[in-house]
Amino acid sequence: MHKTHETANKPTILVADDALEIRNLISAILDPDYKVIAVNNGAEALKLAQSDTPPNMILLDIMMPEMSGYEVCKQLKADTRTRDIPVIFLSAMAGEGNEAQGRALGAVDFLTKPIDPYNVVIKINGYFALIQKQNELNSLK
Numbered sequence: 001m002h003k004t005h006e007t008a009n010k011p012t013i014l015v016a017d018d019a020l021e022i023r024n025l026i027s028a029i030l031d032p033d034y035k036v037i038a039v040n041n042g043a044e045a046l047k048l049a050q051s052d053t054p055p056n057m058i059l060l061d062i063m064m065p066e067m068s069g070y071e072v073c074k075q076l077k078a079d080t081r082t083r084d085i086p087v088i089f090l091s092a093m094a095g096e097g098n099e100a101q102g103r104a105l106g107a108v109d110f111l112t113k114p115i116d117p118y119n120v121v122i123k124i125n126g127y128f129a130l131i132q133k134q135n136e137l138n139s140l141k
Helices: 004-010 020-030 042-049 069-078 096-104 117-140
Strands: 010-016 037-039 057-061 087-091 109-112
Touching: 010 042, 010 069, 010 117, 020 037, 020 117, 037 042, 037 069, 042 057, 042 069, 057 117, 069 087, 069 096, 087 096, 087 117, 109 117
Parallel strands: 010 037, 010 057, 057 087, 087 109
Antiparallel strands: none
């Protein structure tokens, strides 16, 4: 019962990547502090994001079956229910063009593969700290 309570208080991160090893790695490094939900395609990610219990953040691969990460992000940012969920792209497609396209679609960051676990944790913790501070400031208004 205590474990369920702990999980309920953890922010949820949705990881969408068609590579099982990436999903497993990210789940392993984030599990101590976050509830991680991992899916292998963009369509499933979009469906979960639009559910009654949306994630607090989405890590999104660019090249996936059924629907690219770019298309998922575009649809997320067009939907009032999901447009404020921070999206971080994960991709082996390094390069300024890909990063610029991701940011133009509304992503807050871009992480390249191979994944550096330390960098992933530092960035995600930083974004959640920023979100918490923004919420504290908004509550003072």
